Amino acid sequence: MEKLSFSALLRFVLLKLARLGLLLAAVSAAAFALVSYSPIDPVQAYIGADVMRVGAEQRAAIAAYWGLDEPPLARFFRWASALAGGDMGTSLIYRQPVADVIGERFWGSLLLMAAAWLLSGVIGFTAGIVAAMNRGRLVDRIVRWYCCTLASTPSFWLAMLFLMVFGVWLGWFPVGLAVPAGALAAEVDWLDRLRHLALPALTLSAVGIAPVALHTREKLLDVLDSDYILFARSRGESGIRLVRRHGLKAALLPALTLQFAGFSELFGGAVLAEQVFSYPGLGRAAVEAGVRGDVPLLMGIVLFSALFVFTGNLLADIMTRLIDPRVRERGMPK
Amino acid sequence: MLEIAGLSVSFGQYVGGFRRRDIPVLNDVDLDVDAGELLAVVGSSGSGKSLLAHAVMGLLPENAVVRGRISYGGRTLDESLLRKLRGRELALVPQGVSYLDPLLRAGKQALGRQRGLAAKKRVRSVFRRFGLAEQAEEMYPHQLSGGMARKVLVSTAALGGARFVIADEPTPGMEPESAAEALQALRELADGGCGVLLITHDIEAALKVADRVAVLYAGEVVETAAAGEFEGTGKVLRHPYSRALWQALPANGFRALPGVQPSPAETASCCSFAARCPIAAQECAAGKPPLRKLRGGAVRCWVAE
Numbered sequence: 347m348e349k350l351s352f353s354a355l356l357r358f359v360l361l362k363l364a365r366l367g368l369l370l371a372a373v374s375a376a377a378f379a380l381v382s383y384s385p386i387d388p389v390q391a392y393i394g395a396d397v398m399r400v401g402a403e404q405r406a407a408i409a410a411y412w413g414l415d416e417p418p419l420a421r422f423f424r425w426a427s428a429l430a431g432g433d434m435g436t437s438l439i440y441r442q443p444v445a446d447v448i449g450e451r452f453w454g455s456l457l458l459m460a461a462a463w464l465l466s467g468v469i470g471f472t473a474g475i476v477a478a479m480n481r482g483r484l485v486d487r488i489v490r491w492y493c494c495t496l497a498s499t500p501s502f503w504l505a506m507l508f509l510m511v512f513g514v515w516l517g518w519f520p521v522g523l524a525v526p527a528g529a530l531a532a533e534v535d536w537l538d539r540l541r542h543l544a545l546p547a548l549t550l551s552a553v554g555i556a557p558v559a560l561h562t563r564e565k566l567l568d569v570l571d572s573d574y575i576l577f578a579r580s581r582g583e584s585g586i587r588l589v590r591r592h593g594l595k596a597a598l599l600p601a602l603t604l605q606f607a608g609f610s611e612l613f614g615g616a617v618l619a620e621q622v623f624s625y626p627g628l629g630r631a632a633v634e635a636g637v638r639g640d641v642p643l644l645m646g647i648v649l650f651s652a653l654f655v656f657t658g659n660l661l662a663d664i665m666t667r668l669i670d671p672r673v674r675e676r677g678m679p680k
Numbered sequence: 681m682l683e684i685a686g687l688s689v690s691f692g693q694y695v696g697g698f699r700r701r702d703i704p705v706l707n708d709v710d711l712d713v714d715a716g717e718l719l720a721v722v723g724s725s726g727s728g729k730s731l732l733a734h735a736v737m738g739l740l741p742e743n744a745v746v747r748g749r750i751s752y753g754g755r756t757l758d759e760s761l762l763r764k765l766r767g768r769e770l771a772l773v774p775q776g777v778s779y780l781d782p783l784l785r786a787g788k789q790a791l792g793r794q795r796g797l798a799a800k801k802r803v804r805s806v807f808r809r810f811g812l813a814e815q816a817e818e819m820y821p822h823q824l825s826g827g828m829a830r831k832v833l834v835s836t837a838a839l840g841g842a843r844f845v846i847a848d849e850p851t852p853g854m855e856p857e858s859a860a861e862a863l864q865a866l867r868e869l870a871d872g873g874c875g876v877l878l879i880t881h882d883i884e885a886a887l888k889v890a891d892r893v894a895v896l897y898a899g900e901v902v903e904t905a906a907a908g909e910f911e912g913t914g915k916v917l918r919h920p921y922s923r924a925l926w927q928a929l930p931a932n933g934f935r936a937l938p939g940v941q942p943s944p945a946e947t948a949s950c951c952s953f954a955a956r957c958p959i960a961a962q963e964c965a966a967g968k969p970p971l972r973k974l975r976g977g978a979v980r981c982w983v984a985e
Contacts, residue, residue: 577772579766580739580767582766582768583792591784671822671823672822
């Protein structure tokens with residue numbers, strides 16, 4: 347009864363692929379439209395301080411070299427057709443293929459986001475369970491107080507607070523970058539990397555705990571008030587074993603959905619945290635590309651992050667189906 | 681085996697913010713069930729039937745205030761004794777599908793805390809006895825029909841080796857044959873030496889299997905009678921409400937009693953049935969009659985004789 351037929355699976359995959367195609371097309375069109383109305387002149391941003399030494403002719407030459415003399419629509423289609431051929435273009439500020447820049451920067455961000463994602467998920471879920479099992483008691487009040495405080499704190503502000511306390515006053519962690527400044531790549535070991543990762547990851551996860559914990563708590567409270575818990579208790583089940591048998595799976599659903607569907611917030615948070623900690627990830631590259639008018643890189647990052655968020659949502663979708671038999675049947679007909 | 685004496689249950693509620701008020705739901709309930717006996721507690725909805733079951737199992741919500749004494753096998757049924765008996769000697773058969781964990785397969789739920797191949801085989805044989813196909817073990821609650829879900833719930837009691845079973849509305853939603861089977865299963869449990877407390881609003885079905893019947897009205901036991909006394913026009917019955925309940929059945933005249941059941945709070949100092957009673961006398965509005973013994977049964981009425 348729960349074996350999935352091949353055709354149902356195929357339909358599911360095709361539907362998701364079609365959605366992804368539409369999403370990417372819409373996102374890139376919107377992003378390009380926004381960029382072309384941006385007041386930033388890429389040539390000006392590129393030249394920077396050398397503005398006195400670069401004449402009008404040279405500016406025109408740079409613009410022509412980059413293809414900026416064409417109308418925006420023509421540029422968009424040229425970019426799109428190159429993309430269809432697998433070419434994401436060349437970054438103006440890094441002078442490297444966009445794919446390479448994203449690939450390199452993404453690893454830094456991935457490490458940061460994965461650490462924050464795991465930490466916030468595990469801590470948030472545990473805190474939610476503990477709070478629900480001790481409803482109204484001190485532990486519960488502390489968890490709720492923490493969550494409400496953190497949920498109303500801007501993450502960049504928290505990042506600066508951590509930077510001041512742990513980086514400057516206590517000096518436990520470095521204040522920025524991903525490796526010690528001035529060190530050769532060969533001299534950097536994983537401990538150094540970990541120390542540099544700690545503060546940004548801590549910031550990101552501290553903020554991410556609140557929603558997971560609160561949703562888990564709420565769901566488990568619902569479960570604990572349900573008829574089937576009453577029945578389980580009438581059969582002598584109690585305490586942690588009762589929660590493990592009847593509550594964990596149910597509470598895991600919102601937590602997992604939230605964590606996977608929260609990739610967008612994770613990415614957004616990473617942009618801010620990387621900025622504050624000068625951490626060289628994709629988020630910082632996005633900010634630079636935006637500020638300096640690096641259209642190919644910005645477009646690449648926009649597409650990439652859309653794909654990233656889409657993947658998160660897809661995973662959430664699949665997880666829910668795997669765990670909840672009711673959704674499984676509704677979503678994928680036998 | 682099970683004795684309930686003067687059981688009252690009320691719920692604390694905050695009115696207007698700070699003033700705490702107790703809302704009574706069960707009032708001074710006396711019941712007793714012997715080993716091998718099936719006692720049916722009948723009453724319309726809102727009479728406090730389910731809460732009676734939860735009170736015995738010690739599963740009332742935290743804001744419930746319980747007075748009176750419940751004893752089991754001569755010992756007071758308190759939390760420490762309950763902890764030993766729940767899931768072993770003492771079993772509850774709850775109302776419906778919402779009492780099954782939606783994320784757990786039926787076979788696994790029936791097993792409960794039991795493990796091992798022998799237990800699995802027992803589940804299979806009990807399921808078969810109640811007419812549940814083997815596939816039902818692998819089904820999730822949302823895939824079961826209402827009748828199937830109730831059968832799964834009834835099987836849990838048969839599986840646990842219970843000595844005392846409280847069944848809370850075990851039959852609605854079942855096809856008549858299955859309902860009869862489920863009730864018959866309870867009867868068999870009783871014949872095997874179990875005490876059975878059957879809580880239901882279906883007087884007709886209950887009479888087929890019960891030894892005695894207790895009638896609940898507005899949170900009070902108004903009469904206990906032998907099952908056989910519900911016959912003919914019901915003139916052997918002691919309380920006018922029992923008679924009205926009996927005569928409201930399609931086979932016995934289909935006469936509905938006008939008026940509605942009051943809440944226990946409204947009738948704290950008078951007979952709870954006085955307002956609807958065809959034979960009410962002056963004293964009925966002046967004081968609450970006690971439950972007294974009468975002709976082998978018991979009745980809560982000033983007038984009955």
